Amino acid sequence: MYDFKILTEAVLHGDVQKAVAETEGALEKGLDIQEILNKGFIAAMDQVGQKYSRGQIFVPEMLRSARAMKECMRLIRPLFEKGDFISKGMVVIGTVKQDVHDIGKNLVAMMLEGGGFTVTDLGVEVAPEKFVHKVREVKADIVAMSALLSTTMAAMRETIVALQEAGIRDQVKVMIGGAPVTEQFALDIKADSYAPDAGSAVIVARKLLGIS
Amino acid sequence: MRVYSDITRPINLIACGVFRSALAYLKLEKSHPTLRVRFLPSNLHLQPQELRNTLSKALNGTLMKNERTVCLYGSCFPDFSDFCDHHGVDKVPGHHCFQMLLGSKRYDNIMKEMVGTYFLERDLILHFDKYCLEPLALQEDEIRRAFFKPYRRVIYIRQPADPDLVPQAEELARFLGLPLKIRDANYSYLKQTLVNLIEV
Ligand code: B12
Numbered sequence: 001m002y003d004f005k006i007l008t009e010a011v012l013h014g015d016v017q018k019a020v021a022e023t024e025g026a027l028e029k030g031l032d033i034q035e036i037l038n039k040g041f042i043a044a045m046d047q048v049g050q051k052y053s054r055g056q057i058f059v060p061e062m063l064r065s066a067r068a069m070k071e072c073m074r075l076i077r078p079l080f081e082k083g084d085f086i087s088k089g090m091v092v093i094g095t096v097k098q099d100v101h102d103i104g105k106n107l108v109a110m111m112l113e114g115g116g117f118t119v120t121d122l123g124v125e126v127a128p129e130k131f132v133h134k135v136r137e138v139k140a141d142i143v144a145m146s147a148l149l150s151t152t153m154a155a156m157r158e159t160i161v162a163l164q165e166a167g168i169r170d171q172v173k174v175m176i177g178g179a180p181v182t183e184q185f186a187l188d189i190k191a192d193s194y195a196p197d198a199g200s201a202v203i204v205a206r207k208l209l210g211i212s
Numbered sequence: 213m214r215v216y217s218d219i220t221r222p223i224n225l226i227a228c229g230v231f232r233s234a235l236a237y238l239k240l241e242k243s244h245p246t247l248r249v250r251f252l253p254s255n256l257h258l259q260p261q262e263l264r265n266t267l268s269k270a271l272n273g274t275l276m277k278n279e280r281t282v283c284l285y286g287s288c289f290p291d292f293s294d295f296c297d298h299h300g301v302d303k304v305p306g307h308h309c310f311q312m313l314l315g316s317k318r319y320d321n322i323m324k325e326m327v328g329t330y331f332l333e334r335d336l337i338l339h340f341d342k343y344c345l346e347p348l349a350l351q352e353d354e355i356r357r358a359f360f361k362p363y364r365r366v367i368y369i370r371q372p373a374d375p376d377l378v379p380q381a382e383e384l385a386r387f388l389g390l391p392l393k394i395r396d397a398n399y400s401y402l403k404q405t406l407v408n409l410i411e412v
Binding site for chain 1: 258259260261262286287289290291292307308311323327328347348349352354355358359361362363
């Protein structure tokens with residue numbers, strides 16, 4: 001049985017070199033990609049998320065861990081595309097209009113990708129029409145919106161209305177998050193779900209699509 | 213003329229330290245002699261949960277007495293208004309200090325003009341190292357670039373009693389690799405919203 005401790009520790013400490021070397025090693029040993037993702041990266045980033053929530057680490061440490069995972073994902077992504085990997089669903093993600101905070105959104109995107117979803121990241125300052133357009137184009141299963149400013153949370157509601165007006169609201173699940181966002185707000189704007197961090201975003205996304 | 217609910221009842225104004233110079237300038241205690249202002253450190257903003265706990269403690273202290281308490285804060289952690297309702301205190305309307313210093317219309321216009329605007333004001337300029345540079349590790353080029361990639365300019369919101377902070381604002385803007393613009397705050401919005409709340 002492969003010991004993922006070195007990999008998870010490397011990601012946890014943002015040690016890019018070690019994380020990449022471990023990933024290469026695991027791939028050479030022929031380990032299953034999803035196992036590397038789940039037991040290596042997702043497990044590590046879950047711990048990072050928990051430490052952040054508890055105030056044990058702050059944003060730079062989180063960024064360093066994310067960078068380590070990102071570099072490893074570069075090695076793994078081509079194998080996704082080879083075809084022996086079935087996507088769990090199509091996600092369109094972005095930070096809403098008038099908001100350029102993107103660290104949390106990037107983490108969620110990366111974790112969803114690591115969790116087996118195909119992710120289209122629209123970046124920051126994404127207008128409702130742009131979300132609608134992309135959802136249609138890629139036939140998204142989930143649209144994921146991030147907002148970090150209380151002034152921009154309203155754009156989440158606007159996007160949901162835009163999806164309704166475009167007649168595609170019932171074809172796509174809406175998931176929202178970001179520091180000022182709450183479960184209650186998600187209910188108020190009739191989003192399908194809310195997740196407080198990137199780790200639970202993967203669980204919630206799976207639930208939304210009925211995947212165990 | 214306004215009717216005061218009880219002009220002898222003490223009013224505690226619990227404010228973020230970012231408003232220290234604004235409140236010194238507005239001198240609201242002159243027209244409202246029962247007003248007592250207390251500031252909490254502005255760097256609590258980096259950790260909203262800690263801000264919530266500190267504010268909660270500060271508010272619990274005032275609730276024991278027969279005093280009215282007013283909060284001068286933006287929506288600096290989730291459900292700030294519900295939090296105030298829960299503690300039985302009033303909150304000045306506004307999302308964050310930059311919006312409150314500029315006035316909501318001016319802030320909206322600035323954001324419409326260029327969303328990628330990063331704001332500086334006196335407190336942040338004077339304590340940039342402690343409030344931003346160190347906790348966010350901005351001295352690391354890669355991290356700084358990751359943080360400020362979507363930004364296009366810095367706006368220094370200059371307040372009436374500010375010392376000459378333009379050279380420091382310029383230096384910070386250079387450090388962030390962004391051009392600097394200056395906008396003067398006149399406190400008209402802040403004063404109005406505060407007075408409206410105090411004079412219930
Ligand atoms: C880092 C930071 C910045 C960085 C942003 C860098 C970047 N490129 O994103 C910098 C310094 C540039 C910045 C700028 C500003 N910021 Co800022 N910032 C923060 C800070 C400290 C941390 C945010 C962060 O990145 N956290 C780390 C990530 C990993 O956590 P997260 O974003 O919460 O994301 C997690 C979850 O929320 C969730 N999640 C996030 N998105 C999504 C989406 C989905 C679908 C799901 C399911 C989950 C999910 O999962 C993520 C990972 O676990 C917060 C305070 C705080 N602690 O939250 C203030 C904060 C968000 N900023 C704030 C403000 C006011 C500003 C500025 C206006 C300040 C200024 N001087 O100009 C500007 C914004 C200007 C503009 N034009 O928009 C305020 C907002 C207050 C309000 N009422 O809206 C906050 C809350 C600080 C405060 N307490 O007042 N900021």
